Amino acid sequence: MAVTVRIPTPLQRLTNGQGEVPCDGKTVTELLADLDRRYPGVKERICDESGKLRRFVNIFVNEEDIRFLQGDQTTVKDGDDVSIIPAIAGG
Amino acid sequence: MTVPAAQTTRKAGHTASHPMSTMIGLKCRECGRLYPKQVINVCEYCFGSIEVDYDYKAIRSRLTRAAITSRPHSLWRYRELLPIDGEPTIGLTSGFTPLFRAGRLAEALGVKELYVKDDSVSHPTLSFKDRVVSVALTRAKELGFDTVACASTGNLANAVSAHAAKAGLKCFVCIPADLESGKVIASQVYRPTVVSIEGTYDDVNRLCAELSAKYPWAFVNVNIRPYYAEGSKTYGFEVAEQLGWRAPAHIVIPAASGSLITKIAKAFNEFQLLGLIPETHTKLYAAQAEGCSPITTAIQARSDIVKPVKPKTIAKSLAIGNPADGYYSTKAVLESGGWAEAVTDDEIIAGIQLLGETEGVFTETAGGVTVAVAKKLITQGKIPRDEAIVLCITGNGLKTLEPLVGRLGETVRIKPTLAAFQERLGDQIK
Numbered sequence: 001m002a003v004t005v006r007i008p009t010p011l012q013r014l015t016n017g018q019g020e021v022p023c024d025g026k027t028v029t030e031l032l033a034d035l036d037r038r039y040p041g042v043k044e045r046i047c048d049e050s051g052k053l054r055r056f057v058n059i060f061v062n063e064e065d066i067r068f069l070q071g072d073q074t075t076v077k078d079g080d081d082v083s084i085i086p087a088i089a090g091g
Numbered sequence: 092m093t094v095p096a097a098q099t100t101r102k103a104g105h106t107a108s109h110p111m112s113t114m115i116g117l118k119c120r121e122c123g124r125l126y127p128k129q130v131i132n133v134c135e136y137c138f139g140s141i142e143v144d145y146d147y148k149a150i151r152s153r154l155t156r157a158a159i160t161s162r163p164h165s166l167w168r169y170r171e172l173l174p175i176d177g178e179p180t181i182g183l184t185s186g187f188t189p190l191f192r193a194g195r196l197a198e199a200l201g202v203k204e205l206y207v208k209d210d211s212v213s214h215p216t217l218s219f220k221d222r223v224v225s226v227a228l229t230r231a232k233e234l235g236f237d238t239v240a241c242a243s244t245g246n247l248a249n250a251v252s253a254h255a256a257k258a259g260l261k262c263f264v265c266i267p268a269d270l271e272s273g274k275v276i277a278s279q280v281y282r283p284t285v286v287s288i289e290g291t292y293d294d295v296n297r298l299c300a301e302l303s304a305k306y307p308w309a310f311v312n313v314n315i316r317p318y319y320a321e322g323s324k325t326y327g328f329e330v331a332e333q334l335g336w337r338a339p340a341h342i343v344i345p346a347a348s349g350s351l352i353t354k355i356a357k358a359f360n361e362f363q364l365l366g367l368i369p370e371t372h373t374k375l376y377a378a379q380a381e382g383c384s385p386i387t388t389a390i391q392a393r394s395d396i397v398k399p400v401k402p403k404t405i406a407k408s409l410a411i412g413n414p415a416d417g418y419y420s421t422k423a424v425l426e427s428g429g430w431a432e433a434v435t436d437d438e439i440i441a442g443i444q445l446l447g448e449t450e451g452v453f454t455e456t457a458g459g460v461t462v463a464v465a466k467k468l469i470t471q472g473k474i475p476r477d478e479a480i481v482l483c484i485t486g487n488g489l490k491t492l493e494p495l496v497g498r499l500g501e502t503v504r505i506k507p508t509l510a511a512f513q514e515r516l517g518d519q520i521k
Contacts, residue, residue: 010133010138045136055418086133086138087413088132089299089300090415091312091415
């Protein structure tokens with residue numbers, strides 16, 4: 001079993017149209033690195049030149065915003081759900 | 092039922108250009124990428140905010156003061172500055188709410204020139220959300236949608252439900268499960284599907300962002316947000332027109348997602364660009380509750396990093412801990428030379444009462460926040476006492492009765508006799 005990563009619509013062209021993909025890693029950072037290995041180009045889209053998450057991207061682990069957890073060092077385990085969600089929504 | 096971006100775009104994407112349309116396309120506010128007038132809410136490359144791009148040259152030739160004033164009293168009198176291709180079809184009686192000089196409140200606050208822009212009487216759902224929804228649903232119909240949806244703290248759900256009913260559209264509204272009963276009932280009456288979600292508004296919003304990728308619906312504040320958000324500009328247009336074609340020196344705006352702040356600023360800028368009002372450097376002030384003040388915190392720190400919070404406030408319509416336009420609204424306020432404050436629940440209730448007892452307007456908790464923050468900023472000297480100030484009252488108090496229960500004193504209860512009346516009230520009647 002792996003971690004399920006939910007892919008936002010703008011990135012689904014890079015994941016062959018898939019809205020959910022399995023990935024491996026112990027932290028969010030590792031997970032994103034694995035996601036990029038499987039689907040090259042994804043990381044460049046959600047992280048800036050310095051490797052930090054872009055201002056307008058939010059990541060949730062099991063429905064909790066990682067900014068309330070340990071940021072990109074938040075740990076993940078098999079069976080967890082991770083969502084990548086554009087920040088510009090709502091209100 | 093997954094609906095990939097491309098499929099959604101094909102289904103409900105391009106529309107034929109219309110001779111009336113002044114909307115050129117969409118543009119990423121961050122990287123400048125251009126997009127056709129399709130269903131998209133963030134830049135596919137950098138996730139930046141998408142803005143509508145207009146043909147201001149064409150607008151300038153058509154949208155004069157005379158043209159505007161000759162039109163019906165609705166938000167559509169500014170149609171050229173709104174993102175639709177054809178004729179408006181929804182919300183034809185929405186907008187153009189009163190702006191009035193608030194003399195007694197001015198006296199109470201110790202200022203010279205104070206105005207209230209009163210969307211608590213917006214038709215038909217008594218909040219400024221009638222504006223954004225009129226635009227969003229007109230555009231949703233143009234794009235071919237038959238179902239509309241939203242993530243809401245209450246007022247938006249009311250507006251989407253009502254306007255969808257009038258338009259004959261299917262409707263799903265998602266709200267936090269702990270909303271005030273007035274706001275729940277004021278959606279249910281229009282017979283939408285109301286989905287009560289066990290979580291905060293931010294949970295509702297996240298879920299809707301995910302749902303919008305799966306269902307081919309127009310989520311007004313998610314996948315068609317660039318169009319929806321433009322509706323808020325009409326609040327600013329009306330303020331400027333009703334003030335006698337000028338922008339105020341100061342305007343106090345309640346902040347939830349922060350979108351209203353950015354759109355009022357845009358409205359004044361567009362009117363100046365078109366020569367409809369003289370150049371004015373309006374100072375914008377953000378009003379939030381202490382229990383949810385991520386935008387105020389960022390502004391007071393003069394930072395462009397808006398840290399999310401877990402909301403805990405009676406001002407539920409402002410309880411967005413992770414505001415979509417936090418960055419842009421913070422920037423707009425700081426660039427304007429304005430400021431921000433946050434107030435306690437007790438101050439919010441006092442603000443509601445103050446507006447009621449001085450101006451005869453019953454606003455909801457968000458309006459209490461605006462009045463209380465204005466009072467605080469005036470007391471601090473952040474807003475000068477001798478310049479024109481506008482307070483944005485965006486919702487109606489009848490929808491948020493719960494926080495006031497037991498807070499306004501007792502009624503004078505008597506037997507139905509003259510003696511009983513005189514016994515209880517005789518001292519007060521000279």
